Amino acid sequence: MNKKEYQRDPNNVDDSSESGDENQNNSECVHINKALDFTKVRKSVTKTGLLSDCEMCSKSPAEISVLSESDFDFHLWMCLKCGNQACGRFKNKHALKHYETPHSESHALCVNTTTWNVWCYECFDYVNASSKKKLLEVVEYLKNQEKTMYLDSNNVDDSSESGDENQNNSKCVHINKALDFTEVRKSVTKTGLLSDCEICSKSPAEISILSESDFDFHLWMCLKCGNQACGRFKNRHALKHYETPYSESHAVCVNTTTWNVWCYECCDYVNASSEKELLEVVQYLKKQEKTMDSQQAFLINQSEPDLKDVIRIVDEFETQLEDLRSQVNHLKACNNRLREGQSFEPLLKELHERERKKANFIIFGIDDRNSEDRPEDDKKTAQEIIKLSHQGSFVDTSTIRVHRLGKYFHGKNRPLRVICSSPDVASKVLHNTRSITIYKKYESISVRSDKTYAQLEEFRKVKQELDFRLDAGETNLKIIHRDGFPSIVTAKPNHLN
Structure with missing residues (x-):
């Protein structure tokens, strides 16, 4: 075998x-x-x-x-x-x-x-x-x-820039000539701290040395000009930068991951604390790294908005769109009435009144009693209903005003009008009525928008038409509001399987 x-x-x-x-x-x-x-x-x-x-x-x-x-x-x-x-x-x-x-x-x-x-x-x-x-x-x-x-186990030539700073050269004589804080700051302000060697990106054909080493991903920054390039464990672009002839020394560089400082002239690590200006540069770069990390985290959070925020924004846009449609229809109605010879001033007054009432809503079914503390209780009830409709979102309810509609009669609950600080608050309540009535305390109430006399008259006429058509034998009819106007539509019957 x-x-x-x-x-x-x-x-x-x-x-x-x-x-x-x-x-x-x-x-x-x-x-x-x-x-x-x-x-x-x-x-x-x-x-x-x-x-x-x-x-x-x-x-x-x-x-x-x-x-x-x-x-x-x-x-x-x-x-x-x-x-x-x-x-x-x-x-x-x-x-x-x-x-x-x-x-x-x-x-x-x-x-x-x-x-x-x-x-x-x-x-x-x-x-x-x-x-x-x-x-x-x-x-x-x-x-x-x-x-x-x-x-x-590697020798000095291959172990340089490896991250081992056990033997620091604390007396490097090249720091003063090979360090320029101003140029480094300019470079970092322009490009930030890079994550990849730009020269490697431009010349992908080069072969990486020890491609699986952790140090492949470490860049080295020249402390004379701010150039950032890969180290000896990859394509040695930092070393090549130093070897390029310059009028001044570019011998000192820093690892932008481990923050170890290396001097090519001494062929040794340099203690960052050995020179005040060198320490200031390293601390500045570390601070820039933290700033970039914070900005990146912020951008990530911004790029992934919470689902609740998205739903809220969509709801707001839909509300605004509905209001715009309503205003367009109002203007069309006004134009038709002007053609019929009506005065323009009452129509403007009506539009203004409707706009003002958008910040109001009316609650039906709230207990009513003739007592001194009733107004305060009504306000607290309205505030609680507003907060429930906003489903945990902050809303200022301190400025709302409330009052009952009509005269008080024992045993009869008058509607409660609530005047909010903005139409958005009232719109939120009207759109989220279900989130209020799920509570046993408010299961018997209903919330309606505040209408002008003209709007109520329009609704009364449509209601009369609905009753007439139902009496005539038509079925499955109901009233819905389209673009702020009441109209009669045929409802789809419920089919039982």
């Missing part, structure tokens, strides 16, 4: 474990709690790091590797109980031997430090790392350690 057949043979169970194939994950491993110790793993990694070679193999070179050319020869498996790192079954099986060694506690769980697959020797199956929160935390911690080690 050749090597590939050996690897793929499903019957060879003993040697197929730790092969890196995680198609069938055991998401219900019951050994995780007993076989995992994050504290010990962290201590071990802090002490030794993630190893690249099995230490047991180094101590016993006489052992014969199995399938020595396999990619999995180089994969180590870390015990998640103690942090031991050893080779897998495709080499000298030291990870398996570690598990088989008698322990007081379970060492059944291990993770491949290359593929990050988790294996349980007890279940003899892969384990889904996301099945347990603490298991996922350990795996993510180890992945982060791998990234950190990778960045730390």
